[in-house]
Amino acid sequence: MINPIPMGNRTNIMKTTGNLTRGNGLSRRTLLAGGAALTGLAATGIGLRPARAQQRGGTIKVAKGHGQTNDSLDPGTFINGFTVALSYGMHGFLTGVATDGSLEPSLAESWEASPDAKSWRFKIRNGVVFHSGKPLTLEDIVVSINHHRGDDTTSAAAPLVAGITEIRTEGDDTVVFDLESGNADFPFVFTDYHLAILPAKDGKVDWQAEDGCGPYKLVEFDPGVVARFERHTDDWNDQRGFFEAVEMLSVVDLNARTTALVSGQVHSIDKLDLKTVGLLGRRPGIKINSLAGPQYYTFAAHTNTAPFNDVNVRQALKHAINREDIVEKILFGHGTVGNDNPIGPSYRFHNPDLPQIPFDPDKAKFHLKEAGLDGLSVTLSAADAAFPGAVDTAVLYQDSAKAAGLNIEVNRVPNDGYWADVWLKHPFCAVYWGGRPTEDQIFSTAYAEGAAWNETKWSNARFNELLVAARAELDEEKRRAMYFEMQELVTMDGGTVLPMFANYVFANSDKIVHGEMASNYDVDGERWMERWSFA
Known part of the structure; x- marks a missing residue:
């Protein structure tokens, strides 16, 4: 999972304009550029995945070496590669990690911090709708993050949002997060796969509704067995979600996963047998990916x-x-x-x-x-x-x-x-x-x-x-x-x-098309649903 631009050595391409710092391709390094001398830190129009020559259509089938029968759709419980991929496929997030490891906008189209990084304003994108047709509101965002806060939460993401003292809204397009102390990396927090934005119901997250605002609509979920998806035709981003349908299988047995790929039953598998990965890569129609990262x-x-x-x-x-x-x-x-x-x-x-x-x-x-x-x-x-x-x-x-x-x-x-x-x-x-x-x-x-x-x-x-x-x-x-x-x-x-x-080592059929792949998580940052397509 080797990045052409290593995660720890990216070029600072931010520009200072007046009393704000803005840029394209905001990395962890650029977030800190200028430090406390800045009156604000902001991002606008950052790094949306560029248009590529990808065709729409077809059903991709993927066998994951993860998943268990007690998996839940409660985002606070997501725990393995199966639920991570499910989360990124069906849900929207305020921010995302681009393929080069930099920070990119998503449901939040821009953000700005106070000089001490203790208060952050996120401007929310207009025109986003859930799979049910419900428009995204600021309340959805507030309750989605609050789902992981408080003494009663059981969410694994609780430590990431523990420093938030208050979440408030301004107007009809801005959410403000006040922090107990400064956090220079705060926008990266919202890339975590637990922090999905779900619809609100009676002041709480309605995860039982199986609704999301990501590129794919969940149509079947059998924990530890399979999750099936259909493309969200009203997705706000037309540069993702190229498959018409996705079938993700939980196949923990390594031999069964490998056989499924070799026989053409699935198009991609993860968690390969490294003893035989060289032989697998010699088979016609199969490509091996080995990417160095934080795993x-x-x-x-x-x-x-x-x-x-x-x-x-x-x-x-x-x-x-x-x-x-x-x-x-x-x-x-x-x-x-x-x-x-x-x-x-x-x-x-x-x-x-x-x-x-x-x-x-x-x-x-x-x-x-x-x-x-x-x-x-x-x-x-x-x-x-x-x-x-x-x-x-x-x-x-x-x-x-x-x-x-x-x-x-x-x-x-x-x-x-x-x-x-x-x-x-x-x-x-x-x-x-x-x-x-x-x-x-x-x-x-x-x-x-x-x-x-x-x-x-x-x-x-x-x-x-x-x-x-x-x-x-x-x-x-x-x-x-x-x-x-x-x-x-x-x-x-x-x-x-x-x-x-x-390394993240996974394989896919040569029928699959993808560009530069991310290395922040396995299998293209587990955002293969939205990024890949058929040739």
Whole structure:
């Protein structure tokens, strides 16, 4: 998933006009251009996907290696690649991530911030209608974001919007968000797949209506089996949604997915078998895509549960894993070694100077001794639903850990229900993350104290202090230093064993046409429904 313009190295093409900064192709870097000297930060007419020679028509069939029977249409519960693709296909969002990783307008056609980035005004596009024919209103936007706020919310996106103190409307086309503290990356928040804009009913989001204002209308949803869509003919953007219909199948079994593609039953699959991806790519009519981005695979240990509540045990686990061996045998060149924190090279504030934790059985033994242990036995739960090759990775971890006096018992669990029954519940388990567009989003979602998806139950006072401070800091170098320290804290103190960053590897029929593909999530940012077409 390699971007021609890397996520952390984009050219600043903003222009300053009067007391406002406006631009085309607003990236995280340009959002901060000029810092507090600006009286406002704004975006207008940014990066709508350009017209391409694409034909309309046909039904695309895609097999996803995700999905479970307890999936829900409540956007706060979206949890896997199946529901992410569903969300981006049927729903509208205030902003979006373009194929080059920059920020683009969507339902919000422009936005502007106060000098301290504590108040943001979003001008909402006119003429948008839901699939039911209902016009988009400002109330829809307010209740959609409020769905993820408050003490009663169960949404995984709650940490992303926790800093909002008030949402208000101005006139008939503007929504204002007041924040507890400044957030220089705030417009990126609304690209998150949970923060879909749904119709309001009695002051709340009506997700049971199965209505949306995205490029495709949902016509059937059988959780863990299939979702079917038809093109939204009244979509506001005529440069997307080229298929007449979409059939998305949940096919967690790898062999079944691959067979479906080879036999022509489906046009695209994700989560390929990397051991045989070269052979698959040699088959006529099949194209392999391998794109580097923020995706990473982890083994998450609950830091509030013995023995993982001892930092020395956590350090022993990190020194007992042979990362290079795993990258070679599991990723087959489609990824790189990780260093136990999620901020890889694709991020703007990646810390390249953070020392790599090596495979060092003697150092692992040292940390066990510091914990008062001569040896240690732990259970590691894994299923290939977590990531392709997760069970094999766990076995490799088991083998390397033996030299350190660590006995890792691999508990192979069922694929179905993994995210509901194992993740966040078993104290040591395999996990995959698609990453997020900004450092603040991934840290807030997966590492902040109290976050619903803080999979290691980790709490570090200094980290949480820096998380709030970095979000509001407009000085580029000060912000960089904060994120560097946060990465070190996660690596040295956190409960995440992160051995590798994995490329997004997926395949499609050569009947499919697409342009430059995004690398912020799997399969063209999971916006393949709106971006692809048939030749």
